[in-house]
Amino acid sequence: MTTKLIVDCSTGVTTEVELTAEEIAERETMAAEYAVQKAAEDAAVAAKAAAKESANAKLAALGLTEEEIAALTK
Amino acid sequence: MANTYALISSVTVGSGGAATIEFSSIPATYTDLVVKLSANSTTQTPRVRFNNSSSSIYSERLLYGQGSSAASASNTNTAYFDWVALCINNGANIFSNSEFYIPNYAGSNNKSVSSDSVTEINSSTGNNLYLDAGLWASSAAITSIQMFFGSGNFLEYSTAYLYGISNA
Numbered sequence: 525m526t527t528k529l530i531v532d533c534s535t536g537v538t539t540e541v542e543l544t545a546e547e548i549a550e551r552e553t554m555a556a557e558y559a560v561q562k563a564a565e566d567a568a569v570a571a572k573a574a575a576k577e578s579a580n581a582k583l584a585a586l587g588l589t590e591e592e593i594a595a596l597t598k
Numbered sequence: 599m600a601n602t603y604a605l606i607s608s609v610t611v612g613s614g615g616a617a618t619i620e621f622s623s624i625p626a627t628y629t630d631l632v633v634k635l636s637a638n639s640t641t642q643t644p645r646v647r648f649n650n651s652s653s654s655i656y657s658e659r660l661l662y663g664q665g666s667s668a669a670s671a672s673n674t675n676t677a678y679f680d681w682v683a684l685c686i687n688n689g690a691n692i693f694s695n696s697e698f699y700i701p702n703y704a705g706s707n708n709k710s711v712s713s714d715s716v717t718e719i720n721s722s723t724g725n726n727l728y729l730d731a732g733l734w735a736s737s738a739a740i741t742s743i744q745m746f747f748g749s750g751n752f753l754e755y756s757t758a759y760l761y762g763i764s765n766a
Contacts, residue, residue, distance in 0.1 A: 526751070528618035531607045533625060533760065538609050543617060550652070551617065554748025558641075 526551070602764040604628070609758050615751035620650075621760045622742045626704035628762030633743060635696045636757045641750025646679040646698070648709070648740045653677065655735040662728045678746075679711070679732050693718050693756070694726075703740040708733060 526548065531538045543551070576597075583593045606628075609619055624631070637644055647656075654675045661670050673680060698713035711732040734740075745758065 525614075526617045527614065528620060528746075529609055529611065529616045530620045530622055531609045531758075531760075532623050533607045533621055534623040536607055540612075540616070547618075551748055558749050 602762075603632075604762045604764070606631075606760045606762050608760065611752045611754055611756040613754050615753050616756075617751050618744055618746035619752060619756075619758045620742060620744045621758070624703075624741050624743070624760070625762070626739055626741075627764075628704075629702065629765045630763040631700040631703045631740070631743075632761040632763060633696075633698050633700075633745075634759045634761070635698075635745060636693045637696070637745075638691075638693045638753040638756055639747065639750050640753070641747065643680065644745050644747055644752070647677075647744040647746070648734050648736070649738060649742055650744055651736065653736075656732065657735070658730050658732040660728055660730040662726065664726045679713075679730075679734075696728075698732075700740060705739070706737045708735045708737065709740060 526543045527540050528543055528547070529538055529540055580593055580597070583596070584590075588596075606624065607621055611619070619635075621633075635644075654677050656676050656679050657672075657674045658676075658679055659670070659672050662668065694715060694717045696713060696715035698711055700709060700711050703709060711730075711734065713728070713730045713732065715726075715728040715730075717726040743760070745752075
């Protein structure tokens with residue numbers, strides 16, 4: 525059960541009610557959008573990490589030391 | 599300058615969690631409003647609406663720092679504020695604190711809002727900061743505030759406090 529806490533500021537009373545069908549539908553839409561956004565963000569992070577690893581490997585293959593690579597990339 | 603700071607209402611989330619926290623029937627008797635939110639969640643960042651309006655009239659400019667990086671962002675004409683962007687996967691018993699200030703909330707002009715949020719996490723890479731300037735493009739007086747998740751819930755012991763500020 526997905527609920528909403530409503531605090532009535534005129535009485536100070538808090539009630540817990542279930543979300544309406546409309547609210548649940550909106551949540552489902554937002555959740556789907558979030559899943560797509562999160563997947564894109566995760567993919568971007570992974571791609572950046574892979575590119576960094578690849579670049580470091582190529583620099584090492586050219587004969588640069590770890591210290592020299594760090595000086596270039598950090 | 600504010601010379602009163604009155605607690606209007608507060609709420610603590612129970613063991614079942616809650617998808618939304620709402621302050622309703624907010625009296626128009628104050629000059630400004632302040633919301634202090636301490637929240638934890640395992641999923642998404644909480645969002646904010648006024649008067650339960652899902653119209654695309656929310657705009658924001660934000661500065662944020664996550665771990666060692668800092669950046670800025672801009673959202674225009676969205677259906678909610680997405681500024682309380684901190685309480686994601688912090689872990690058990692690790693809460694994020696946010697405050698948002700709403701001046702002239704009962705006036706007839708569009709509403710400007712400011713917020714700041716910090717993650718209370720003891721990690722050199724997980725500490726986050728958000729500073730946000732928001733605009734709610736509505737002339738209506740704010741009578742209710744909704745803080746909600748598109749996915750996930752406020753976890754137990756999350757709290758929200760609503761204060762009224764008066765300048766006279």
